[in-house]
Amino acid sequence: MKTKLLIIALALACACGVASAQSRKALRINEVMVVNDSTSIVDDYGQYSPWIELYNTNFAPLQISSIYLSSDAEAIQAAMADKKGKAPLNCSLYPVPLGDERTKIGKRQTVVFFADGKPNRGTFHTNFTLETGQDNWVAIFDADSTLIDCICVPASLPANASYAQIAIDENGDEVWEVRDGDERYITPGGENTIRDTNGKIQKFAEQDPHGFSMAAMAMCIVFSALLILCLAFMAISKIGAAFASHNKAKSHGKTIKEIADEGDAHDSGEVIAAISMALYQHLNAHDTESTILTINKVKRAYSPWSSKIYGMRHTPGK
Amino acid sequence: MNEFLTGNLQEFWELTGFANAQLGNFVMLAIGLFFIWLAIKKNFEPMLLVPIGFGMLIGNIPFNTGAGLEIGIYEEGSVLNILYNGVSAGWYPPLIFLGIGAMTDFSALIANPKLMLIGAAAQFGIFGAYMVALALGFAPDQAGAIAIIGGADGPTAIFLSSKLAPNLMGAIAVSAYSYMALVPVIQPPIMKLLTTKKERLIKMKPARAVSQNEKIIFPIVGMILTCFVVPSGIPLLGMLFFGNLLRECGVTTRLAKTASNALTDIVTILLGMTVGASTQASHFLTTQTIFIFFLGFMAFIIASASGVIFVKIFNLVLPKSKKINPLIGNAGVSAVPMSARISNNLGLQYDPSNYLLMHAMGPNVAGVIGSAVAAGVLLGFLA
Structure with missing residues (x-):
């Protein structure tokens, strides 16, 4: 029993560990600006600084305290080359400090770090800066210094332009683009794909205004789901019936064919109901006493409040 | 001193319901009282209508919303708001489905799996109502949320509307539960209209006995197959089949009992009361609500009719010995077990020895699965 419990506990612990690791792995570098002169966001000190936007791709909130940010190109490349990604x-x-509530990112939300080299200004100010005129490597590491995500921002990135991830291609690789802020919006603190309409709803409203397609598609799916279930259970019941007749034949010492020829000797519902009723009558027709006498002792606990001695008036002294 | 007293009394007066009452509050209080009357005097779904009706009374007591008392159901942090989270975040309905699974005996369906198709056919009520809702000018997501009323399944309706059209959820939930209570009034005329006397007299073979193993396999296979087809139905279908496995596996009797009794009762109380309280006059008394009630009615009619018509069509291809009595077609809308009971009662009217209850339970529980699948489909397409 103890061994079983131990195994279950270990399995649960492993599952939790995997789940936790998976959630951190869903953190992504989403957008980076190296030269922020005057067109993008200001930090809480009113300064224009380079910034790095992280995106929680999970559908659950994610606590990022104790992860690391880095722009150390050598370290990042070493981690990429390392088998374990360490x-x-x-x-x-730069360790994201513990104890700041703002380090919990909501589902599918972003957080912006200012790469100004001034960590004394708060949680979201890193201890490194991004350099102009050269490739800038940016990476996030898990608490055990395992690489989560990294990106190389090209040296050619113009001032006041951002480098943003816009999609994942068919090979699973991230697609990045330069955003200059004119036609391609720079979106610190927001998703890189701007949705000004609810695509699905819009599509249905435009292409299926009367709902015929939806009705046809949905009914097909509902029918398919239940048809698959129906067919599965037809097959299962056949297999079950075959097993039952096999067992019956075995117990009666007959062949399956002989059993099949005998047919189902089921009683009709009425007969079963009559037998059930008779059994019920037989078993429950008379009330039977439990023949256990229960005598409870009546307790009258003493209390001065109910005492006759204290309640009675004393004879008045003469 | 006098000024102080009058000032305080004046302030207190402004906080009372009398000072803040509007005509809408009284209308909603009257509707709440009507629901309670229906439940107690007419015995229409009392387990649901009493909590909903009383919830309407709670939710429509007028108060000064500007006072920051944190008492309203829509005020974050209020007790009612915390209880309402189960509705708004959609976790009450799966718990109810757990209880439904633990209560439901799928034997009739396992014994005669083709009855599942009736449960699928009846879901046309949902998509028929969807088309009508679009014609009335609702947006596709709102139309989907309203149309699910045709599934005749309160928890499913609440679950879907909380995802697709949270602003319409109160009206949708009240409409769904109202029509479920009115199933005995709505369905029989449709069934009589669409069937001939000869069809109503069809006697179906008694269902075969179902082995314990089949009952255990059903929820496992059922969950895997249906959820593979419609993953968005996992919250409802997963809990439904999980509850059923607790019931049938034979080693978790205590859990099954809790799920089907105590847990379901607790969640039903909270769900009913908070749904009722969410129907505040300002949200509820709109022309949209009238449309929603109309569409709900339409959905129920279409669903019942499509179930019966499907059986009639199905009978054309079935051998004579395996014909299905079309009176069980109405049971394809879930409304368990009310609609199956209606099939039985109507069958007995025409032939006192023709008990259709167990046959009707097949499409009835298939309707539960079908409406959850339909909800998953709508969620997948429109969310």
Whole structure:
């Protein structure tokens, strides 16, 4: 029993560990701006600084405290080359501090870090900066310094332009583009794909205004689901019947064919109901006493409040 | 001193219901009282209409919303708002489905799996109502949320409307439960209209006995197959089949009892009361609500009719010995077990020895699965 419990506990612990790891792995670098002169967002000190936007791709909130951010190109490349994806020891990392409620990112939400090299300004200010005129590697590492995501921002990125992830291609690779802020919006703190309409609803409203297609498609799906279930159970009941007749034949010492020839000797519903009623009458017709006498002791606990001695008036003294 | 007293009394007066009452509040209080009367005097779905009716009274007591008392159901942090989270976040309906699964005996369906198709056919009520809702000018997501009333399944309606059209959820839920209570009034005329006397007298073979193993396999296979087809139905279908497995596996009797009794009762109380309380006059007394009630009525009629018509068509291809009595077609709308009972009662009217209850339970529980699948489909397409 103890072994079983131990196995279950271990399995649960492993599952929790995997779940936790998976949720952190869903964190992505979403958009980066290296030169922020005057057109993008200001930080809480009114300064224009380079920024890095992270995106929680989970459909659940994600706590990012204790993860690391880094722009140490050597460390990042070493982690990429490492089999376990671990950053080398003594590399330069910015730890997202514990204890700040704002480090919990909502489902499918973003958070912006200012790469101004001034971590004393708060949680969202890193201890490194991004350099102009050169490739900038940016990475996020898990608490155990395992690489979660990284990106190389090209040196050619113009000032006040951002480098944003816009899609995942058919090979599963991220597609990035340069956004200059004119036609392609820079979106710090927001999703990179701007949705000004609810695509699905709009599509149905335009292409299926009377609902015929929806009705046809949905009825087909509902029928298919229940038809599959129906067919599955027809097959299961046949297999069950075959097993039953096999067992019956075995117990009666006959062949399956002989059993099949005898047919179902089921009683009709009325007969079964009559037998059930008779059994019920037989078993429950008379009330039977339990023949257990229950005598409860009546307790009258003493209390001065109910005492006759204290309640009675004393004879008045003469 | 005098000024202080009058000032305070004046302030208190402004907080009372009398000072804040509007005509809409009284209308909603009257509707709530009507629901309670229906439940107690007419015995129409009392388990649902009493909590909903009383919830309407609670939700429509006028108060000064600007005072920041945190008492209204839509005020974040209020007790009612916390209880309402089960509705708005959609976790009460799956719990109810767990209870339904633990209460339901799928034997009739397992014994005669083709009855599942009747449960599928009756879901046309949902999509028929969807088309009518679009014609009335509702947006596709709103139309989908309203149309699910045709599934005759309160928890499903609440679940879907909380996802697709939260602003219409109160009206949709009240409409769904009202029509479920009115199933005995709505369905028999449709059934009589669409069937001949000869068809009503069809006697179906007694269902075969179903083994314990089949009963255990059903929820497992059922969940896997239906959820593979419609993953968006996992919250409802998963819990329904899970509850059924608790019932049938034979080793979790205590859990099945809790799920089918205590848990379902608790959630029903909270669900009914909070849904009732969410029907505040300002949200509820609109022309949209009238349309929703009309569409709900339409959906029930279409669903009942399509179930009966499907059986008639199905009979054309079935051998004579395996014909199905079309009076069980109405049971394809879920409304368990009310609609199956109607099939039985109507069958007995025409032949006192023709008990259709167990046959009707097949499409009836298939309707539960079908409406959950339909909800999953709508959610997948429109969410």
